[in-house]
Amino acid sequence: MRTIRWGIIGCGNVTEKKSGPGFQKADHSELVAVMRRNKELAEDYAKRHNVPKWYTNAEELVNDEDVDAVYIATPPSSHKEYAILAAKASKPVYVEKPMALNSTECSEMIEACNENGVPLFVAFYRRAMPAFLKVKEVVESGAIGNIRFVTTVHHKKASEQEKNGELPWRVQPEIAGGGHFFDLASHTLDYLDFLLGPIDKVNGVASNQGGLYKAEDMVSGSYIFRSGVQGTGQWCFNSYKNEDWNEIVGDKGSLRFSTLQEKPMILKNADGEQEINMIYPEHVQQPLIQTIVNELNGEGESPSTGQSALRTSRVMDQMVASFYNDTTLKDC
Incomplete structure (x- = not known):
């Protein structure tokens, strides 16, 4: 090679x-x-x-x-x-x-x-990190049965920088595309695409509750995967603490894991409750970089492409569309 x-x-x-x-x-x-x-x-x-x-x-x-x-x-x-x-x-x-x-x-x-x-x-x-490949392995093993729905809750505190009006580029839509939702929720939405398949239908509403910047700081959404699995998510970036979890529920059990925090995933089914460690590598992008290098050398395919990322971008665009297009009903 x-x-x-x-x-x-x-x-x-x-x-x-x-x-x-x-x-x-x-x-x-x-x-x-x-x-x-x-x-x-x-x-x-x-x-x-x-x-x-x-x-x-x-x-x-x-x-x-x-x-x-x-x-x-x-x-x-x-x-x-x-x-x-x-x-x-x-x-x-x-x-x-x-x-x-x-x-x-x-x-x-x-x-x-x-x-x-x-x-x-x-x-x-x-898509290439061992911890998240383990999540995929557990889901595909049948340990929680046929998947019915997935729920995401992600909220974080506003930073002192934001409170002081010293706005990072991540909350400037002209630079970031939106607020923290685009930067952080994109990880979850893309991983769910990898785990459960493409999302076909999306509904969302976004707002700015804190008034610290112009971008959205609250997003709620619902979506249906091509497989028929349903999903809901709530992202708040002006909350009292930092929390992030996803729960996948099937007809035989459930699996809870965090996208951004290094916490064990929790598997619940007829065998009881089990904690499975999620260990991040020192350089979190290295496993994905390796898949890219391998593909460029003609060995295998990388799991994260422009086409898969486009699907995630379309989902995010749809979820914040009403906020940026100002399509709310007025004088009703």
Whole structure:
């Protein structure tokens, strides 16, 4: 197998531990270049992570002959621009989640990659993490029987930064596509797509209850999977504590697990209640990166593609549509 040489566009916090080292530690993978607009920060990252090249211009990195594939780790507002840039240079693309500002941009990215004959992968890394593969194994083992419905509850406290009006990009819709829902709920919705299949029907309502920023901070939704399984979810980002859980209920038992918190999953059925540990790897994206490297070398397929991420983007768009389109009934 050949070594896939990676270049990173945008070497911010997500690349420090979650992803960056994974490109160096995965088999047949190497990180050879990074790009950040600030020269000092780009050089600092490269030196700390033993990366031989650094750039301040994305086009220079993409056109570097030593770069075989490009990982885009900027905020969502620039994902489409950089993905199309890499595709036109015939470089495979791996882009952070959420995939783009909206599903229209996702479709444009897929089209550009298809036109240039390059694959497109998205960093919904729970599809490859051992802990979440274990969840899938338990569900598919029949331990809880035929699946009837799934419930998600996710709420978190507003940060002091948000309370002080120092708004992170994650709650600025023009940069993030929406609020924390797009950043955090996307993980759950994408994993449920992986676990239970595509969602065919969606209803949702979003609002801003806290008034700390313009984006939505509360979303409630219901959906039906193609399999007939039904789901509901509530996401609140101005609550009194941080909590996150999903419960899958079947006709023989239930399984509860967290998307974002390292807690044991809890299996309940006729055999009683059992806790099963969910252990995260040191670099959470490394297992998914390995599947991408393998696919680029002609061995297997990565589970997280532009097409699967597009489905998640469409679901999120539909759930917040009334909030951003202001379709609420007035003067009734």
